Amino acid sequence: MAGKWLKRIMIPLSVVSLATATACGGSSDPTQTETSDVSTPITISFFGSDASPTWNNMKDDVGQAITKATNVTINAEYDVSGGGTQKIALMTASGEYPDTIFPKGSITKLVEAGALIDLTDLINKYGPNIKKVYGNDLSRLQYSKDDPSIYVIPTNAGVGEAKFDAGGGFELQHQVMKELGYPKIKTVKDFENVLKEYKEKHPTINGQPTIPLTLNADDWKIMITVTNPAFLATGAPDDGEFYINPETYEAQLHYKRPEEKEYFRWLNHMYNEGLLDPETFTQKNDQYLSKIASGRVLGLIDQDWDYQQAENSLKTSGMSERTYGHYPLQLDDSTKDRSFQDIGPPVGYGIGITTSAKDPIRIIKFLDWMASDEAQVLNNWGIEGKHYEVKDGKRVIPADVQERKINDNTNFTKESGIGMYNFSVHYGDSVKDSTGNYYTTNFPEQILASYSQPEKDALKAYGATTWKDLFPAKDEFPVKAWGAAYNLPSPDDPSYNVAYQKSQDIVRKRIPEAILAKPDQFDSIYDQMVSELSTDEMKKMEASYSQLIKDTVELWGTNKK
Amino acid sequence: MDSTTKQASSRKSGESASARQLKTGGFWKVFKQQKFLYLMSVPFVIWAFIFSYVPLWGWLMAFQEFRPARSFFEQKWVGLDQFITLFQDQQFYLALRNTLAMSFLGLIFGFIFPVVFAILLNEVRGILFKRTVQTVSYLPHFVSWVVVAGIVTKSLSTDGGIINELLVSLHIIDRPIQFMAQGQWFWGIVTASDVWKEMGWNTIIYLAAITGIDQEQYEASKVDGAGRFRQMWHITLPGMRTTIIVLLIMSIGHLVSIGFEKQFLLGNNLVTDYSQVLDLYALKYGLEMNRYSYGTAISIFNSVISIVLLFTANGIFKKTTKESIM
CATH class of the missing domain: 3.40.190.10 (Periplasmic binding protein-like II)
Structure with missing residues (x-):
């Protein structure tokens, strides 16, 4: 023994x-x-x-x-x-x-x-x-x-x-929009009202309770559907877990921005109103997808590649009207969605x-x-x-x-096997080859052809040909000097890595906690998180990330100063 | 295994004679006498050496700042730095608390249920019924934790989960409870699913122990007027005692290394304060960050705790019940 x-x-x-x-x-x-x-x-x-x-x-x-x-x-x-x-x-x-x-x-x-x-x-x-x-x-x-x-x-x-279509933003079922007469929506408040109204009309879909909004918080997907939308909805571009000041190149953890606190407060409100699925933070990826595939989730805040599988199965089972459109909503109308900002x-x-x-x-x-x-x-x-x-x-x-x-x-x-062999550098959408054809199958005519009828109807109602038309265009913003920060190799320093991991542990615990709290407790939980993210260790991490951004800008020669 | 073989062999070959010889230094004589038994244990000794002792040199890593793809001599020696960082980390203590809490709960319930179940099964008269119950109860053992975690989350779900539906329809609660979102429920959920999965399987060894009890004792007690419960208490339970204690001491040795599948699969961001266990901590802050040395330091700590626990438990049982494994 x-x-x-x-x-x-x-x-x-x-x-x-x-x-x-x-x-x-x-x-x-x-x-x-x-x-x-x-x-x-x-x-x-x-x-x-x-x-x-x-x-x-x-x-x-x-x-x-x-x-x-x-x-x-x-x-x-x-x-x-x-x-x-x-x-x-x-x-x-x-x-x-x-x-x-x-x-x-x-x-x-x-x-x-x-x-x-x-x-x-x-x-x-x-x-x-x-x-x-x-x-x-x-x-x-x-x-x-x-x-x-x-x-x-x-x-x-x-x-x-140059992307022809949008896959992010806030998603709403075509059926919901159709029934409410394709309302004009701009802010998260509008989103909330749409969900509320439709849910009151239809408490159940296909015999099961309607879920107005659910998010996918399983493992790293929490970044995609819970934390990333916070900067996207407050007019900041995607730089991973950081917000980078475009003037000084100083980096800070993006959750510390006061605007984002307000975004999470709105999610907290959604939860307390019974509009956010209470299982959001306990469900696994497959539960999330199976809910969507049942056609009873009215709205999402996600990227199309994350829920594609569920949407495909909706289409296969003939429920195209339960698939989703993409809307560039903001917390309030003072900011613009920067999904399409040029990263060089x-x-x-x-x-x-x-x-x-x-x-x-x-x-x-x-x-x-x-x-x-x-x-x-x-x-x-x-x-x-x-x-x-x-x-x-x-x-x-x-x-x-x-x-x-x-x-x-x-x-x-x-x-x-189409699309499975992405093993080398390749042209993106909108680039044409020597024969005058596009390299990819994503071009205006093709995208239109791939839309289902309910999707076409929704787009028509908004006077758009693709979802991208609803989003602010590339030329509305300057080119980002450092590209997209999440693409850069992170500093290779054990103390940076430890601090980063700790910050993620804190965020992934505190943000769900704050969202599921009673409205009057939200502030104290969120403020505690911000103070936990402001220790010396965290500041050192932010400083070495700022250095990385500055070095990159210097290396690429994109510094405008 | 080798020591058992040795123990068993010394017991078999006439306890009095060999024991006395051992004490008086006749080791070689005994060795000669039992050379075939020794020979049979050789493969296991080699096995234990290769798999348990040779890898020990890797412990040296804990005193270095190990970087991959460099030879042993190119590594930087840092003394006890890794351990100091470890003992200064709040999360480590949290992980330690959760590990010990869940393993103690597992230990307690993982013993009581199988023992009671074995005794009850033993009292069942209908052979067909007994066999069926036994088979059905140990089947979950063969289901992987991934599947079990899926079943548990689904049944505890607020969205049509069977437990919540049942409680609501019996008017015990008004609104479905978010079982998976409450940290304080987590240890209970892990323990309960563990008991559900392993109870039947762990019963087998106790049933085997019960079969070994001399039937004459039951007959004698019947003559003395003992009822069913008296028989259970005075004959069945004491008959199982050796088995129970051996298994108990061994599980105490594994207290800190309970693995992490259950916690990893059942946990979520809301309950991390209760679901983070040492192995998960070592994975996240050690291996996943390429801090191999830190990971090794954690496992050395685990090993030391395991050995201490094992010897303590063994010592206590030796003193109080005269039963022990060493």
């Missing part, structure tokens, strides 16, 4: 052995040869920090076409719940990496561990397409002022992108090659191919003759394919 309990208490073992047991293999694949010759088949292992439930191991049409063209098979693994931090921590502990990796915010850990290779020379030698897409000036891709290496090729954002050329989240990769040249050649026109069209449009046709020099999606894209998106994506 002695052995048994001894085993249990030797916890350091678990750190070490867990790391080796779950480390992402693949680089030891015997089929991998040490040649950069593109004609030999090769398997490239990949880890993505975002969840990707529709990944079909390249058995889809686009995947087959990619393998046929490049002899490359991607052995991809995606994080289950998204984020990838734990998985990457285990990788750095064990020193075993996949060949390529999309680390999101964990890039600092990988750089610190020396796991990523500098891509500068590789891109210059073997990356004509990458340079063509991104432009010859690669300086924005440099890691930091002190380390000018390029570790990742940005894959998250499209180059030259994309940087940040991207794909990197690790030291475990046996043949970086072959990999960069593949990534370069993925940036080619051929590959971008393949990934965005699919196979010619199957997923799209060329009529009079124009790429057109046949009606039956479009129908499946809208109403059976999950299965369609699994079969076709």
Whole structure:
């Protein structure tokens, strides 16, 4: 018996052995040869920090076409719940990496561990397409002022992108708006009135109680639907957990802004009015989605990618009128929604090659191919003759394919693989190729074609063609000198990380507490949170973040002073 | 395992003779006599050495500022810094409190229910009924915590959860209670779901212990006029005592390392003050932030506490009941 309990208490073992047991293999694949010759088949292992439930191991049409063209098979693994931090921590502990990796915010850990290779020379030698897409000036891709290496090729954002449609803001069901005669809404108060009125008319939907508003506070999603909307609704742009003063580049935790306190006070009011789902802060991601999919949630404050799955299932079950429109609401009418403020050329989240990769040249050649026109069209449009046709020099999606894209998106994506191969730098919406066609399928006509009838009706009532028309346009704001702060690698300093983690623990505990409090207790809880976020430790963290922003502005030469 | 083998072997080979020989220094004689038993224990000794002792060198990490991808000799030595940071962190004490609270609750209820259930099952006469109940009750053991957490959250939900529906329809409460949002309910919910999941499974070992009780004792007590409850109290329970105590001492050794699945899956932001446990704390502030050294310091602390608890419990039971595992 002695052995048994001894085993249990030797916890350091678990750190070490867990790391080796779950480390992402693949680089030891015997089929991998040490040649950069593109004609030999090769398997490239990949880890993505975002969840990707529709990944079909390249058995889809686009995947087959990619393998046929490049002899490359991607052995991809995606994080289950998204984020990838734990998985990457285990990788750095064990020193075993996949060949390529999309680390999101964990890039600092990988750089610190020396796991990523500098891509500068590789891109210059073997990356004509990458340079063509991104432009010859690669300086924005440099890691930091002190380390000018390029570790990742940005894959998250499209180059030259001018979005045609909006996916954020406040969401309301088309049915709700229709029944209330498409009222003009501008502030959160209007939002509240709409929810209230409709709920009084229809206490139940499909036999179940109506839920006027629910949010998704499970794990990191709390940032998307609870804390981020606080700055979006008070006229500040998205800089992650910080608000950055555009004049002085000083950073502070954005919840400390007095305007945002008022936003949370409004949520507190919504809860006490019985309009905010009491389960908001206890439900899990899947409960949230299943509520939306039941069609009885009238309003959301979310991004479309977060509830897409539920919306798809609403469409599949023929309840398009229960899907959502996007409205750029503000706390009061003194501010504007800055969702579309220009952040300059994309940087940040991207794909990197690790030291475990046996043949970086072959990999960069593949990534370069993925940036080619051929590959971008393949990934965005699919196979010619199957997923799209060329009529009079124009790429057109046949009606039956479009129908499946809208109403059976999950299965369609699994079969076709369209949009699943975002492995390299690529053009964004609104960029046209040499044939005069758009690279992506998001262009005005196509977006209109993808709208369901209730959605079209709602847009028509507001005199808009797409949801974006309701939002303030890009040219209403100056270009942000530091891009978007959440795209920058955070300072690699243990005391910064600890303080940051602590601030998040405080915020994720106190904000729900404040929202669910009695109205007269709201102030004391919120003020306590602000004082907990104003200790010396926190101020030091904010100072080192301010320094990062200043260094970035200097590195990029975007300082206007 | 090796020590059990040894204990068992020394017991078997004529207690009086071998014990005396051991004391008088005839170790090699005994060794020769029992060489096959020793040989059989060798694989387990090797196993325990490789998996339990070799990784111990990793403890050195706790005295360094460990950075990945550098060799052992390139690491910076920081002495007791990691421990000082640990003991200065308020959150650590909160995590420690929650860990101990939930493990004590688990220990108490995780013992009472299976023991009582085993005794009750033993009294059931219909074999078919008994077997069915037993099987049904241990099935939840095979369900993973992810699923159990889903079932628990769903049944405690205010939006059509069965518990709230039931309480409301029985007019015990007027409005559904937000069970998952109240910190003070959290320990109870964890303990209750743990009991639900593991009770049947833990009963098996007690049922086995009961089977080992000599039937003649029951017959003799019947002759003396003992009823069913007397028999349970004076024969069944004392018959199970050794098993209960051995299991109890071992679980006390695991008090601080209760894992984190339950707390991780059932918890949410509103109840973190009650759901944060040591393992979760080590994951969040250690591993996830690449502070491997800090994580190691936490686990050394855990190990030390475990050993102290184990020896204390063992000592107390040895003195009071003459039963112990060492």
